[in-house]
Amino acid sequence: MIMQTYLIVGGAGYIGSHVVRALLASGHEVLVLDNLEKGHRQAVHGCEFFQGDLGDRDLLGRIFSRHGVDCVMHFAAYALVGESVEQPLDYYDNNTGRTTRLLQAMVDHGVGRFIFSSTAATYGEPGRIPIMEDYPTLPTNPYGRSKLFIEQILRDADAAHGLRYTALRYFNAAGADPSGEIGEDHDPESHLIPIVLQVALGQREHVAIFGTDWDTPDGTCVRDYVHVNDLAQAHILADQRLQGGGTSTVYNLGCENGYSVKEIIDISRKVTGHPIPAVAAPRRPGDPARLIASSRKIRAELGWRPQFGDPTSIIRTAWNWHRDHPHGYGN
Numbered sequence: 001m002i003m004q005t006y007l008i009v010g011g012a013g014y015i016g017s018h019v020v021r022a023l024l025a026s027g028h029e030v031l032v033l034d035n036l037e038k039g040h041r042q043a044v045h046g047c048e049f050f051q052g053d054l055g056d057r058d059l060l061g062r063i064f065s066r067h068g069v070d071c072v073m074h075f076a077a078y079a080l081v082g083e084s085v086e087q088p089l090d091y092y093d094n095n096t097g098r099t100t101r102l103l104q105a106m107v108d109h110g111v112g113r114f115i116f117s118s119t120a121a122t123y124g125e126p127g128r129i130p131i132m133e134d135y136p137t138l139p140t141n142p143y144g145r146s147k148l149f150i151e152q153i154l155r156d157a158d159a160a161h162g163l164r165y166t167a168l169r170y171f172n173a174a175g176a177d178p179s180g181e182i183g184e185d186h187d188p189e190s191h192l193i194p195i196v197l198q199v200a201l202g203q204r205e206h207v208a209i210f211g212t213d214w215d216t217p218d219g220t221c222v223r224d225y226v227h228v229n230d231l232a233q234a235h236i237l238a239d240q241r242l243q244g245g246g247t248s249t250v251y252n253l254g255c256e257n258g259y260s261v262k263e264i265i266d267i268s269r270k271v272t273g274h275p276i277p278a279v280a281a282p283r284r285p286g287d288p289a290r291l292i293a294s295s296r297k298i299r300a301e302l303g304w305r306p307q308f309g310d311p312t313s314i315i316r317t318a319w320n321w322h323r324d325h326p327h328g329y330g331n
């Protein structure tokens with residue numbers, strides 16, 4: 001392995017902080033840029049930290065001129081489907097506009113490799129399951145569109161400037177590093193697994209199930225949950241491929257298994273030993289009924305294998321974090 005220098009944009013956030021940890025464990029040099037709007041300074045250890053915005057070209061210029069950055073990994077996005085429906089312009093500004101400025105700064109300073117956190121939301125309501133990378137991309141919400149625009153911009157930037165990239169379309173990131181030192185901490189929390197675990201901690205009375213009349217086996221939405229450390233390994237493999245001269249591409253990142261909201265609640269009851277009351281609630285705007293990945297491409301091309309392939313082990317690691325940090329990084 002040749003040591004590389006990475007700039008991790010959004011490295012103080014949930015997924016970014018797990019990637020930082022994995023890169024440091026592999027012996028690389030890591031710089032983190034995060035504006036701490038959503039991220040947590042306490043989530044980042046053992047590397048240089050810059051507090052600032054991904055759209056700040058002066059700051060990016062200073063970082064790129066002073067450090068020989070080989071590759072940028074970009075996690076600093078707004079990522080809530082429901083919020084994106086209510087505040088689409090914020091999503092296009094942050095996820096699309098400011099990301100474009102980051103790409104421009106990379107081109108200006110000759111940084112040639114980019115790993116992009118894309119999303120299953122780029123597919124919208126898929127016609128067939130499991131979803132392959134070449135299926136139509138017809139997002140049902142502004143979040144998915146804001147990410148799909150960047151995928152399209154990346155194709156153009158590669159053609160014009162030779163900026164090679166890998167877009168990783170995450171399905172549902174979940175879990176926490178088994179060390180228990182870093183984990184998921186959003187305020188307010190909107191994701192299913194942390195909310196369910198907050199009920200188990202006594203911080204909420206119940207979990208609301210957003211829709212029980214979907215066209216799925218038990219009427220609740222089905223998602224493909226993938227452990228955050230397995231996502232992190234995929235980033236390392238994806239960049240190794242680019243280092244070896246690989247061309248720009250897109251990979252799905254999911255475990256190829258779908259679990260319904262009700263199934264996730266049931267598994268969480270078993271993991272936590274708490275009854276976790278659940279109540280039916282209206283559908284959440286922008287939600288597709290079922291998202292399940294085919295990860296055949298990344299398995300075949302990069303040898304990626306999830307280490308936490310089932311939701312019980314994923315939820316166990318999340319519970320380990322939430323139980324020991326009931327108020328996240330605040331405690």
Ligand code: UDP
Pocket residue numbers: 081172190191192193195207208209210211221222223261284287
């Ligand atoms: N969900 C739910 N209640 C909640 C939070 C989420 O029923 O309090 C559902 C949501 O509608 C979706 C699934 O759980 O079908 C996963 O949602 P999450 O927000 O965790 O991730 P997303 O799929 O939006 O990326």
